[in-house]
Amino acid sequence: MEKQTTIKDIAIALNISTSTVSRALRDAPDVKAETKAAVKALSEKLDYQPNRLALSLLNRQTNTIGVIIPNLDYVLATMVKGIDEVALEAGYTVMVCQSDESYGREIVNTKRLLDSLVDGFIVSVSSETKIFEHIKKIQDKKIPLVLFDRIVNNIAAPKIRLDNIDGGIQATEHLIEQGYKKIAILAGPENLNISNKRMEGYLQTLKAHSLRTDKGHIIHCDFNQQYAYEATKELLASKNRPDAIFTISDRMAIGAMLAIKEKGLSMPHDIGLVGFNNEPIVSLVTPAISSVEMYAFEIGKATARAYIEMMSGAAGMSDQEIIIKPKLFIRASSKRR
Amino acid sequence: MEKQTTIKDIAIALNISTSTVSRALRDAPDVKAETKAAVKALSEKLDYQPNRLALSLLNRQTNTIGVIIPNLDYVLATMVKGIDEVALEAGYTVMVCQSDESYGREIVNTKRLLDSLVDGFIVSVSSETKIFEHIKKIQDKKIPLVLFDRIVNNIAAPKIRLDNIDGGIQATEHLIEQGYKKIAILAGPENLNISNKRMEGYLQTLKAHSLRTDKGHIIHCDFNQQYAYEATKELLASKNRPDAIFTISDRMAIGAMLAIKEKGLSMPHDIGLVGFNNEPIVSLVTPAISSVEMYAFEIGKATARAYIEMMSGAAGMSDQEIIIKPKLFIRASSKRR
DNA sequence: TTGTAAGCGTTATCAT
DNA sequence: ATGATAACGCTTACAA
Numbered sequence: 001m002e003k004q005t006t007i008k009d010i011a012i013a014l015n016i017s018t019s020t021v022s023r024a025l026r027d028a029p030d031v032k033a034e035t036k037a038a039v040k041a042l043s044e045k046l047d048y049q050p051n052r053l054a055l056s057l058l059n060r061q062t063n064t065i066g067v068i069i070p071n072l073d074y075v076l077a078t079m080v081k082g083i084d085e086v087a088l089e090a091g092y093t094v095m096v097c098q099s100d101e102s103y104g105r106e107i108v109n110t111k112r113l114l115d116s117l118v119d120g121f122i123v124s125v126s127s128e129t130k131i132f133e134h135i136k137k138i139q140d141k142k143i144p145l146v147l148f149d150r151i152v153n154n155i156a157a158p159k160i161r162l163d164n165i166d167g168g169i170q171a172t173e174h175l176i177e178q179g180y181k182k183i184a185i186l187a188g189p190e191n192l193n194i195s196n197k198r199m200e201g202y203l204q205t206l207k208a209h210s211l212r213t214d215k216g217h218i219i220h221c222d223f224n225q226q227y228a229y230e231a232t233k234e235l236l237a238s239k240n241r242p243d244a245i246f247t248i249s250d251r252m253a254i255g256a257m258l259a260i261k262e263k264g265l266s267m268p269h270d271i272g273l274v275g276f277n278n279e280p281i282v283s284l285v286t287p288a289i290s291s292v293e294m295y296a297f298e299i300g301k302a303t304a305r306a307y308i309e310m311m312s313g314a315a316g317m318s319d320q321e322i323i324i325k326p327k328l329f330i331r332a333s334s335k336r337r
Numbered sequence: 338m339e340k341q342t343t344i345k346d347i348a349i350a351l352n353i354s355t356s357t358v359s360r361a362l363r364d365a366p367d368v369k370a371e372t373k374a375a376v377k378a379l380s381e382k383l384d385y386q387p388n389r390l391a392l393s394l395l396n397r398q399t400n401t402i403g404v405i406i407p408n409l410d411y412v413l414a415t416m417v418k419g420i421d422e423v424a425l426e427a428g429y430t431v432m433v434c435q436s437d438e439s440y441g442r443e444i445v446n447t448k449r450l451l452d453s454l455v456d457g458f459i460v461s462v463s464s465e466t467k468i469f470e471h472i473k474k475i476q477d478k479k480i481p482l483v484l485f486d487r488i489v490n491n492i493a494a495p496k497i498r499l500d501n502i503d504g505g506i507q508a509t510e511h512l513i514e515q516g517y518k519k520i521a522i523l524a525g526p527e528n529l530n531i532s533n534k535r536m537e538g539y540l541q542t543l544k545a546h547s548l549r550t551d552k553g554h555i556i557h558c559d560f561n562q563q564y565a566y567e568a569t570k571e572l573l574a575s576k577n578r579p580d581a582i583f584t585i586s587d588r589m590a591i592g593a594m595l596a597i598k599e600k601g602l603s604m605p606h607d608i609g610l611v612g613f614n615n616e617p618i619v620s621l622v623t624p625a626i627s628s629v630e631m632y633a634f635e636i637g638k639a640t641a642r643a644y645i646e647m648m649s650g651a652a653g654m655s656d657q658e659i660i661i662k663p664k665l666f667i668r669a670s671s672k673r674r
Numbered sequence: 675t676t677g678t679a680a681g682c683g684t685t686a687t688c689a690t
Numbered sequence: 691a692t693g694a695t696a697a698c699g700c701t702t703a704c705a706a
Contacts, residue, residue: 003397004453004478006683017693022685032691047477052452053394054683057698060340062390072417077409084435088442093449096433098421105425112430115389116341116699141341141384225617254621261623280562281618284591286598343699354677359701369675391699394682453683678705683698690693 005046014038025050056116064093065307066118068109070101070126070150073251074279075296079149082300083122090308103128110134120144122307125152127189127223144310148303150194156319158310160303164194167292167326168201171246171274174290174328176209178336180244180272184217184235186228186252195220198248198276217242221252228255236263244272244334250279253289257333272334287332294326342383351375362387393453401430402644403455405446407438407463407487410588411616412633416486419637420459427645438560440465447471457481459644462489464526464560481647485640487531493656495647497640501531504629504663505538508583508611511627511665513546515673517581517609521554521572523565523589532557535585535613554579558589565592573600581609581671587616590626594670609671624669631663 007025011018016035024031024039025048042048056062065087069076080096087094095118097109106126113121114137121138123145132152138145139155148160175183185202188195199218206213216238221227228247235242236259245260247253253275257267265271267287275282278293302322310318344362348355353372361368361376362385379385393399402424406413417433424431432455434446443463448471450458458475460482469489475482476492485497512520522539525532536555543550553575558564565584572579573596582597584590590612594604602608604624612619615630639659647655 004683007685008683018683019685019694020692023692026685030691035691047474049448049452051394051683052454053390053399054453054698055685057388057390057394057682057700058684058686060698072409072414077414080409081435081437084437088445093454094434097431098418100418100421108425111386115386116391117389117430137384258621281621284595284618285622341699344701345699355699356678356701357676360676363701367675372675388699391682392701394684394698395700395702397682676706678703680701680703682700685698686696688693688695690691 004051005043005048006051007048009046010039010042010048013042061119062093062117063091064095064118065304066113066121067094067096068106068113068121068123069096069098070106070124072098075277075294076124076149078296079124079300079303082297082302083304084300086301086304086308090304092308099126101126101128103130107134110138114138114141114143120146120307120311122146122148122303124149126150127192130191144307146303146307146310148299150192153193158306158318158320158322160299160306160322161324162194162294162299163323163325164197165201165204167276167294167328168198168246168248169205170201170326170328171198171276171290171292172202172205174330175244175246175272175274175334176205176211178244178268178272178334180334181211182214182217182240182242183211183244183246183272184214184219184242186231186245186247186256187218187220188223188248190220195248202246214240214242216240223249223251225251225255228252229259232256232259233263236260236265242271244274246274248276250275250277250282250289250291253291254281254285257285257289267333268336272336274328274334278329283331290329290331290334292326292328295324299324341388342380342385343388344385346383347376347379347385350379398456399430399454400428401432401455402641403450403458404431404433405443405450405458405460406433406435407443407461409435412614412631413461413486415633416461416637416640419634419639420641421637423638423641423645427641429645436463438463438465440467444471447475451475451478451480457483457644457648459483459485459640461486463487464529467528481644483640483644483647485636487529490530495643495655495657495659497636497643497659498661499531499631499636500660500662501534502538502541504613504631504665505535505583505585506542507538507663507665508535508613508627508629509539509542511667512581512583512609512611512671513542513548515581515605515609515671518548519551519554519577519579520548520581520583520609521551521556521579523568523582523584523593524555524557525560525585527557532585539583551577551579553577560586560588562588562592565589566596569593569596570600573597573602579608581611583611585613587612587614587619587626587628590628591618591622594622594626604670605673609673611665611671615666620668627666627668627671629663629665632661636661
């Protein structure tokens with residue numbers, strides 16, 4: 001890696017001072033046109049690019065956003081795309097660190113970015129994360145923080161998330177409406193907020209319709225197709241076999257679907273199935289799976305917007321919560337009326 | 338954002354010089370144990386973290402890798418995971434910029450990272466990219482560059498990629514072996530190297546078996562399910578209808594599958610189908626789709642390793658090419674013997 | 675064992 | 691219209 005062209009190089013070559021070069025480069029009004037032209041010509045020729053490190057050190061800001069996410073699956077990737085789009089537009093650079101659902105890596109990532117690399121953070125915590133000291137540390141240092149999707153409740157920060165309860169309600173209401181009576185849920189890890197909220201919607205709705213809740217019909221398993229497949233197999237083999245399953249992700253719905261097919265049951269006749277996320281894949285399998293759209297791209301964009309507002313010092317941002325409404329897309333896997 | 342603790346703060350508080358603090362922090366041998374202890378205690382208390390910006394400016398290196406990728410779909414996300422894993426392990430920070438298959442954004446991203454933010458680049462070009470000046474510029478500046486997956490031929494740099502020709506051969510050989518005679522291909526954009534190589538393998542194999550190549554059976558379309566769906570519809574409606582389709586991505590295979598089902602044809606009986614990437618989804622649809630595994634995670638790891646070697650000045654890295662062998666996974670969509 | 679000073683690349687302030 | 695200087699946070703000769 002060779003030395004890049006600096007202002008000093010230009011200054012020496014032109015036999016003027018670095019300050020003049022700096023001014024000329026930024027089109028200051030008090031530089032002789034002649035000088036300006038010479039500087040610009042040379043900087044062009046030498047392909048001068050300002051050193052952002054030096055700028056950042058001087059201004060104490062990097063114009064870089066640190067984005068910490070637990071993985072790069074469809075939903076998060078879509079959200080990152082949304083963040084990216086808005087942030088780039090606003091002149092920010094985005095630094096994405098993916099922690100692979102590992103609490104340890106999340107901490108490492110946070111620490112690294114905290115070393116003055118970014119001005120602020122946009123975070124979605126990993127499913128493994130139960131202790132939030134590293135997140136609190138960000139705030140202790142008075143560094144701007146926005147939480148999205150997998151938010152942390154007892155931290156005061158702008159939060160952008162889906163109305164997960166409503167998603168659970170929509171899915172469950174629909175299944176009930178279709179005549180299903182014994183609705184099971186494949187939920188995610190127990191400490192995962194988004195999962196619990198979707199389950200809350202499910203429980204509320206059962207209650208509202210005076211349907212009995214069977215403890216055995218509530219399964220916690222990892223956000224993972226394989227686990228969902230096995231959990232479903234057990235469900236289908238149980239005494240009180242459910243006649244519908246609501247899974248809190250599409251990946252899990254696919255796993256459930258495999259188990260259902262294997263058992264020789266038909267959807268939506270024998271058993272109804274509703275997933276969550278509305279990933280493209282759900283309309284590609286047979287039968288197509290009903291799923292709750294969570295508008296990931298929109299959530300991403302709203303998150304970046306909240307971040308930008310916060311940075312511009314907008315009042316009342318500190319614990320604003322933006323809640324996006326989900327929408328159930330009904331498909332063959334659960335439509336029997 | 339408040340001022341972070343600096344070495345100076347510690348120096349003043351302890352009434353010693355900044356150099357002593359710096360030395361103590363780095364456990365230099367010539368610092369009095371007493372002083373060392375005091376410095377460490379205080380730095381702990383004030384939660385001192387070295388400012389990486391200042392370090393980078395000083396050392397002229399950021400220990401950050403700029404990763405430029407065209408999108409965040411399954412394959413690239415998996416590769417990034419591989420890069421991440423190895424790079425983090427080796428103490429590098431990874432900065433991922435996704436250009437959304439846009440040539441313009443790829444240039445913007447490159448420019449930004451070039452402003453002294455990263456020590457080197459790991460790049461996979463967008464499908465839209467036909468001009469490579471921005472990539473050449475990286476090298477003009479003598480900044481280390483590694484290309485992966487979607488490589489650029491006439492640029493001398495370490496390249497890590499799949500043996501795409503072989504992938505095309507494996508897929509086509511298999512289809513022929515299964516008795517298919519009129520094999521069509523859904524290829525990607527015309528200027529996309531990976532697509533052309535897979536097609537080359539396809540053409541070679543047809544030739545080797547003295548099968549006629551029907552111009553109408555070679556379709557270029559965007560890397561996109563919808564286009565693939567439409568292209569397949571046309572193929573199936575054509576006079577010389579193919580009895581097998583090889584698509585150069587699984588997304589496209591899914592699109593093709595939809596069109597095939599819609600037409601009422603059965604796989605593998607009426608028509609054979611082979612995809613590429615071996616994404617999880619292919620074993621979830623019915624029939625499961627045969628697909629060429631490209632070992633994306635391995636490619637990612639190999640890429641990061643090549644980068645690290647290059648940085649450590651290993652000789653002969655400058656235009657080494659690492660080629661990963663693909664492997665066809667045969668499933669129901671193409672197995673009729 | 676510790677301090678001083680210069681330097682990384684840039685800009686803002688204050689001269690000239 | 692231009693130059694000199696200090697500063698951002700840190701390390702490293704060199705000096706003491």
